[in-house]
Amino acid sequence: xxxxxxxxxxxxxxxxxxxxxxxxxxxxxxxxxxxxxxxxxxxxxxxxxxxxxxxxxxxxxxxxxxxxxxxxxxxxxxxxxxxxxxxxxxxxxxxxxxxxxxxxxxxxxxxxxxxxxxxxxxxxxxxxxxxxxxxxxxxxxxxxxxxxxxxxxxxxxxxxxxxxxxxxxxxxxxxxxxxxxxxxxxxxxxxxxxxxxxxxxxxxxxxxxxxxxxxxxxxxxxxxxxxxxxxxxxxxxxxxxxxxxxxxxxxxxxxxxxxxxxxxxxxxxxxxxxxxxxxxxxxxxxxxxxxxxxxxxxxxxxxxxxxxxxx
Amino acid sequence: xxxxxxxxxxxxxxxxxxxxxxxxxxxxxxxxxxxxxxxxxxxxxxxxxxxxxxxxxxxxxxxxxxxxxxxxxxxxxxxxxxxxxxxxxxxxxxxxxxxxxxxxxxxxxxxxxxxxxxxxxxxxxxxxxxxxxxxxxxxxxxxxxxxxxxxxxxxxxxxxxxxxxxxxxxxxxxxxxxxxxxxxxxxxxxxxxxxxxxxxxxxxxxxxxxxxxxxxxxxxxxxxxxxxxxxxxxxxxxxxxxxxxxxxxxxxxxxxxxxxxxxxxxxxxxxxxxxxxxxxxxxxxxxxxxxxxxxxxxxxxxxxxxxxxxxxxxxxxxxxx
Numbered sequence: 001x002x003x004x005x006x007x008x009x010x011x012x013x014x015x016x017x018x019x020x021x022x023x024x025x026x027x028x029x030x031x032x033x034x035x036x037x038x039x040x041x042x043x044x045x046x047x048x049x050x051x052x053x054x055x056x057x058x059x060x061x062x063x064x065x066x067x068x069x070x071x072x073x074x075x076x077x078x079x080x081x082x083x084x085x086x087x088x089x090x091x092x093x094x095x096x097x098x099x100x101x102x103x104x105x106x107x108x109x110x111x112x113x114x115x116x117x118x119x120x121x122x123x124x125x126x127x128x129x130x131x132x133x134x135x136x137x138x139x140x141x142x143x144x145x146x147x148x149x150x151x152x153x154x155x156x157x158x159x160x161x162x163x164x165x166x167x168x169x170x171x172x173x174x175x176x177x178x179x180x181x182x183x184x185x186x187x188x189x190x191x192x193x194x195x196x197x198x199x200x201x202x203x204x205x206x207x208x209x210x211x212x213x214x215x216x217x218x219x220x221x222x223x224x225x226x227x228x229x230x231x232x233x234x235x236x237x238x239x240x241x242x243x244x245x246x247x248x249x250x251x252x253x254x255x256x257x258x259x260x261x262x263x264x265x266x267x268x269x270x271x272x273x274x275x276x277x278x279x280x281x282x283x284x285x286x287x288x289x290x291x292x293x294x295x296x297x298x299x300x301x302x303x304x305x306x307x308x309x310x311x
Numbered sequence: 312x313x314x315x316x317x318x319x320x321x322x323x324x325x326x327x328x329x330x331x332x333x334x335x336x337x338x339x340x341x342x343x344x345x346x347x348x349x350x351x352x353x354x355x356x357x358x359x360x361x362x363x364x365x366x367x368x369x370x371x372x373x374x375x376x377x378x379x380x381x382x383x384x385x386x387x388x389x390x391x392x393x394x395x396x397x398x399x400x401x402x403x404x405x406x407x408x409x410x411x412x413x414x415x416x417x418x419x420x421x422x423x424x425x426x427x428x429x430x431x432x433x434x435x436x437x438x439x440x441x442x443x444x445x446x447x448x449x450x451x452x453x454x455x456x457x458x459x460x461x462x463x464x465x466x467x468x469x470x471x472x473x474x475x476x477x478x479x480x481x482x483x484x485x486x487x488x489x490x491x492x493x494x495x496x497x498x499x500x501x502x503x504x505x506x507x508x509x510x511x512x513x514x515x516x517x518x519x520x521x522x523x524x525x526x527x528x529x530x531x532x533x534x535x536x537x538x539x540x541x542x543x544x545x546x547x548x549x550x551x552x553x554x555x556x557x558x559x560x561x562x563x564x565x566x567x568x569x570x571x572x573x574x575x576x577x578x579x580x581x582x583x584x585x586x587x588x589x590x591x592x593x594x595x596x597x598x599x600x601x602x603x604x605x606x607x608x609x610x611x612x613x614x615x616x617x618x619x620x621x622x623x624x625x626x627x628x629x630x631x632x
Contacts, residue, residue, distance in 0.1 A: 031528050038530035039425055045417020046426070046434065049504070052497040053441050056448070059456050115348040122345070131349055133622075134356050140551070140618035141611070142558025144585050148592065148607045149359045152366050172359065175352055205341035233445025236560035236585070240592045262447045266561065269451045281455075284448045295443040299436065 060285045067282025077248050080275045088279045091286065093250045097163065097258035098290075101242070102232050104254060105167045109174035110224055116175065117182025117220070118208060132183075138176040146172055147240035155241050163254030165241035173237060174227040181223020185216035218305035225298035233291045235262040246271065261287045360611070367608045370601030378605050384571035384582075386591050391602035393609065395573045399488060399581035400613075402574055403563065404556040406492025407499055412549060414496075415503035420533055422504070423511045435508070442501035450565030453494050458485035458566065466578055481576040486568030489577040494562050499552035506551055510544025510628050511537060544628025550621030558614045560585040584610045 011017075075090025120132050146169040154165035189212050197207045213220070239245075243257025245267025251258055259267070261283055268280035370378065374391055381392015422435050466483035473479045514537050522536045523529075538545070568580025569590050582590070584606045592603050 031531075035528035035530035038534065042417040042421045042533070043425055045414045046421040046438075048414050049418040049441075049500055050434070050437050052500075053437060053444075055456065056444055056452050059452055060448070063455070112348055112352055115345055116352050119345040119349040128349075131353055134353060136622055137615060137618055138356060140554045140558075140614060140621075142560060142585055142614055144558070144560040144588050145363060145607050145611055146359070148366070148588065148604060149362050151592065152362045152604075153358075172355060179352075203341070204338045208341070229443065233443075233447070235445070235447040236589055239561070239589055262445055262561075265447045265451055266565070269447075269454055269565065277455075280451055284451055287445055288443070288448055291445060292440065292443050295440075299439075 060281065060288055063278070064281035064283075064285030067279060068285060072282055073286070076250055077246075079248060080273050086275045086278075088273070088275050089248075091261070091264065091283055093247065094259055094261045094264045094283065095286070096250075096252050097242075098232060098260040098262075100252055100254055101163050101166050101170065101238075101258065101260055102228060104163075105170035105174060105231055106224070106228060108167065109171040109178060109227065112171075113175045113178025113223070113227070114182050114213075114220060116179040117223075118186055118212070120179065120183040121186035122208075135176040135179050138172075139180060142236070143169075143173055143234055144236040144240075146170075147237040150237065150241045158255075161241060161243040161257040163242060163256070163258040166238040166258070166260070167254060169237040169241060170231045170234065173234065174231050177227040177230060178220075178223045181226065182216070182220045185219025185223070186212055188219065189215045218301050222298040222302045222305075225294050225301070229291050229294035229298070232294065233262055233287060235266055238263060239266065246276070261290075363604055363607050363611060366604035367601055370598060370605045373598065374602070374605075378602065379609070382573065384587070386571070386587075387596070387599065389598065389602070391599070391605075393584065393606055395571050396582055396584045396587055396606065397609070398573050399567070399571075400557060400583040400585070403488050403491045403495055403567070403581070403583060404553060406489060406577070407495035407556045408549065408553060410493065410496035411499050411503055411552060415500050415548075415552070416507060416538075416545065418500070418504045419507040419511055420537070423508055424529075424533060424537070438504050439501055441497060442505075446498070446559065446561045447565075449494050449498060449562040453490060453562060453566035457490055457494070461485040461487070461490055470578075477575075478577045481578045483578055484568070484580065486566055486580050487578045488567060488574050488581045491563045491567040491581070491583070494566055495556045495559055498559060498562060499555045502555055503548050503552040506548035506625065507541070507545050510541045510548065510625075513544070513628070514540050541628070543624055547621050547624030547626075547628055550617055550624055554614050554617040554621060557617060558585055558610060560589045564589045584613075 072090045073095065074092050076092055077089040077094075078087070080086065080088055116131070116135065120128055120135070149172075150165040150169040154168060155161055158164075193211055193215060194207055197211045198204075202210070238260065242263060243259050245259065245263050247257070247259040265280050265283045265287065268276045268283060271277050271280075370391065374381070378391055379393055379397070381390055382394045383390050383392050384395055385391075418438060422431055422438070426434055462483055462485040466479075466485070466487075469479045470483065518536055518540060519532055522532045527536070563583055564586035567582060567586055569582050569586065570580040571582040571587065572579065574581050588603050588606055588610075591599065595603055
């Protein structure tokens with residue numbers, strides 16, 4: 001006896017269908033599992049990236065916060081004595097040295113950087129392309145090389161370490177950072193604004209002064225602040241040229257040796273006095289505070305600028 | 312609008328023509344100023360490169376190719392062979408890349424595609440904050456926090472787990488190329504994250520949506536569509552990070568142990584091209600200044616080449632977008 005069903009020809013793709021169905025149901029589970037695992041591990045990567053920041057900040061605050069105070073910031077440094085083993089004084093000379101050196105370096109670098117940026121944004125020639133390459137290469141140049149340069153040109157000639165040599169090294173470091181940011185800012189000035197001003201008969205210099213620079217100002221300021229943030233924290237270029245890594249002499253004259261904040265951290269961290277090694281954290285917290293303030297200000301300005309442009 | 316003709320005023324024909332002529336010609340000072348300042352900066356950069364070549368020249372003439380291939384570097388009196396320094400520079404950079412590439416790419420992908428929109432900006436600024444910490448502070452942190460951690464915990468652990476086999480062999484002293492590599496990884500992370508995020512943002516949405524509509528899972532989209540199409544730019548980001556790692560000076564000088572030797576293991580102390588210049592330049596005498604300038608020249612050439620490549624790669628990625 002044969003059943004009717006058995007007599008029917010078998011569904012030619014039934015087996016294939018079942019195969020696909022079972023494959024698909026197995027694979028959807030596997031694929032969503034794999035997908036979730038991958039996504040979670042990517043987020044774990046983000047968490048790992050933040051861990052060092054947390055530990056650095058924890059160490060800075062944990063070891064440095066107790067130093068921060070009026071006396072530390074404005075007092076003069078002195079070596080720990082037998083009577084006052086833990087008293088290393090303040091860091092006024094390092095703060096003044098940092099201010100003098102970085103402000104003067106900025107004073108030299110800002111006009112040059114802005115004009116180079118204006119040149120790069122307004123000229124399209126082989127020369128300007130070459131200069132753009134130079135600017136971008138200088139941004140990535142190891143900063144210690146600027147120290148070697150400043151040593152050869154200033155320290156050997158003046159026969160003395162000086163704030164001036166640091167000013168020269170840091171201003172060369174700042175110019176390309178400012179120039180790059182300024183070029184981008186100038187390029188983002190709408191062409192119709194510039195053309196309208198030109199059509200009204202304004203000269204190029206007047207257009208630059210009255211239209212391009214004011215419109216691009218937030219972008220330029222962002223670049224200047226970033227350049228300051230970089231220069232304030234740099235140690236390598238000034239290490240070779242500026243002066244002793246630990247100093248108790250107060251000097252605000254850049255023609256003489258100075259000891260700015262980053263150099264003092266370097267000096268204190270290798271000091272033979274435990275109290276100075278501890279104080280390195282107070283100096284570091286001060287420096288990080290300055291740099292983070294500059295960076296945050298520049299971010300604030302650039303996001304506000306973006307928002308204004310959108311509206 | 313009717314055209315108002317001011318009949319009271321005399322015709323200004325010749326005057327206008329003259330003014331147009333004047334405005335066309337008198338803008339020269341402006342353009343000359345731009346060019347002069349740009350040329351000044353170019354000249355300073357050339358002077359900078361030239362001064363390093365000039366300072367290095369006596370050493371190059373005396374020691375020749377031995378400066379690059381010599382396998383011993385002794386501060387003070389020589390011999391000046393930079394091979395150990397080059398090996399240490401490359402190994403610390405490789406260690407840094409080994410950590411920074413996976414973590415950096417994962418961070419960039421999470422920030423761009425996974426983290427909820429509201430949390431994106433704050434987490435991105437946290438990562439960028441890593442770049443705001445000055446190099447010397449990482450060095451201080453390395454000495455005061457990481458060296459004790461390496462000596463007490465990490466190095467004994469690694470050597471225990473691996474049975475003390477190479478590359479986890481040798482004395483455990485904290486100051487090591489491994490620590491220098493880890494500190495470098497932290498320092499180049501923000502660079503890699505920021506540049507790769509910019510590149511990932513340029514991946515066309517059509518590609519992503521196309522893959523999703525074909526039934527690809529989110530991880531497949533990220534790993535098989537987004538990453539490959541952003542390949543060039545990500546390579547550029549990695550190259551930029553490499554350039555930073557090769558040239559980073561102070562943080563490395565503080566944690567690497569300043570010992571010019573070819574490393575025996577990850578726990579060996581070492582010295583990189585940049586760290587030797589930082590540590591020795593101040594008290595160099597006689598011919599050593601020239602030899603150190605020769606190291607500076609090598610560093611300039613190596614980082615220059617790497618950064619040039621990075622620039623070409625990121626440019627190309629930008630052009631394709």
